[in-house]
Amino acid sequence: MKFREVTDDKKRFLALLLLADESEAMIDRYLERGTMYVLDDNGIKCECVVTDEGEGILEIKNLATDPEHQGEGYGRAMIEFLVEKYKNRFSVLRVGTGESPATLPFYEKCGFVRVYRIKNFFTANYDHPIVDAGVRLTDMIVLERRL
Numbered sequence: 001m002k003f004r005e006v007t008d009d010k011k012r013f014l015a016l017l018l019l020a021d022e023s024e025a026m027i028d029r030y031l032e033r034g035t036m037y038v039l040d041d042n043g044i045k046c047e048c049v050v051t052d053e054g055e056g057i058l059e060i061k062n063l064a065t066d067p068e069h070q071g072e073g074y075g076r077a078m079i080e081f082l083v084e085k086y087k088n089r090f091s092v093l094r095v096g097t098g099e100s101p102a103t104l105p106f107y108e109k110c111g112f113v114r115v116y117r118i119k120n121f122f123t124a125n126y127d128h129p130i131v132d133a134g135v136r137l138t139d140m141i142v143l144e145r146r147l
Contacts, residue, residue: 003081006036006047013038016047020064023126030061039078046074050082056091058082058147063095079110079145087147094144098122098130098137112143 006013010031017027030051039046046069049062060082065074082093095112097103108114121140122130130137 001039001041001077003078004038004040006038010036010049013044013047016044016064016066017049017062019067020062022128022130026125027062034061037078037081039074039081041074045069045072046078048078048082050086052090053094058086058090058093060093060095075106076110083145083147090147092144093147094142096121096140096142098132098135099139099141100132100135100137102133104141104143107143110145112145114141115144116142118142 011017013036014024014027017031018024021027031049034049034051036047036049038044038048044066046065047062048060048064051059051061053059060079063075063078065072065078079093086093093112095107096118097107104114118140120138122137
């Protein structure tokens, strides 16, 4: 298992990026200013984009695992890689997600705690309904993990 930073042509991973964020326009808002990593384990299994939000906060903007390999620990491995890599440079790892019965428990099992909610984030920022695990998303739940 190898983690690799992607510095050019990040959009070659667009299909994987779109698993975590259905809007290419939203991805375009953070992709170039973010740092992208891929997890290669006999092929790319997972990707992540993080951004420096200032004041010691590193934010996960996009984290996706190839659907054929979900549940195999690649997402958790990516988070632990980020924690180890950035623990001396940032104090908080933050992520925002919808109230999905699949996604929220994943982050909580990875040591994140809920800190606040952004009302109507998904309805205000996307031109179509966002549905995850059968749940229509409206609010963004922001979670943090101390580094």
